[in-house]
Amino acid sequence: MTQHPASVAFAQSHAPLLKVIKANQAVVNAVAKDPSAANIAATIKAIGSANFSQLVANEKKLDTLVVPYTAQLDYLSAHATQLTALQNAVNETPKQWQRWYWVCVGGMVLFLPTIFLIKGRWSPKGAKQDEDRYEQMIQEELARLAQSSATSATV
Numbered sequence: 001m002t003q004h005p006a007s008v009a010f011a012q013s014h015a016p017l018l019k020v021i022k023a024n025q026a027v028v029n030a031v032a033k034d035p036s037a038a039n040i041a042a043t044i045k046a047i048g049s050a051n052f053s054q055l056v057a058n059e060k061k062l063d064t065l066v067v068p069y070t071a072q073l074d075y076l077s078a079h080a081t082q083l084t085a086l087q088n089a090v091n092e093t094p095k096q097w098q099r100w101y102w103v104c105v106g107g108m109v110l111f112l113p114t115i116f117l118i119k120g121r122w123s124p125k126g127a128k129q130d131e132d133r134y135e136q137m138i139q140e141e142l143a144r145l146a147q148s149s150a151t152s153a154t155v
Contacts, residue, residue: 004072007065011073017054018066018073020047028055 011018021028024046031039044052055062066073076083121127 004065004069007069007073008076010061010065011076014054014058015077017051017058020051021055021062 024043027039027043027046031043040052043055047055121130
């Protein structure tokens with residue numbers, strides 16, 4: 001699409017004519033090779049006089065913008081819905097990023113006040129001291145229970 005924008009623009013603006021030409025390709029090719037009265041009459045009968053006059057008026061543009069890129073234009077025509085959806089998604093991407101950014105900002109606004117509700121030490125040194133005191137308290141309690149069970153076993 002970006003390599004031949006003039007061809008794509010012409011094909012989009014003349015899509016009905018190109019569909020008629022494609023449907024009657026044999027007749028159009030015959031009149032292009034031999035513009036005799038019989039071929040012109042057959043072409044007018046097949047595609048209609050209005051389409052024939054457009055065909056004649058756009059003959060040079062068709063030869064330069066459509067014929068060399070027929071395969072590419074057919075592909076674009078066949079996959080128009082998917083390409084349109086892709087283009088819409090590409091256009092929507094910056095807005096989606098911005099929405100996600102504001103969701104993150106909202107999460108931070110909700111998170112910041114909850115910092116002060118968290119219990120515990122903020123420094124690793126203080127947390128280690130608390131852990132050591134807790135382990136010492138457990139060891140003292142286990143020793144007391146062991147001594148208590150040893151005393152009750154001897155009684």
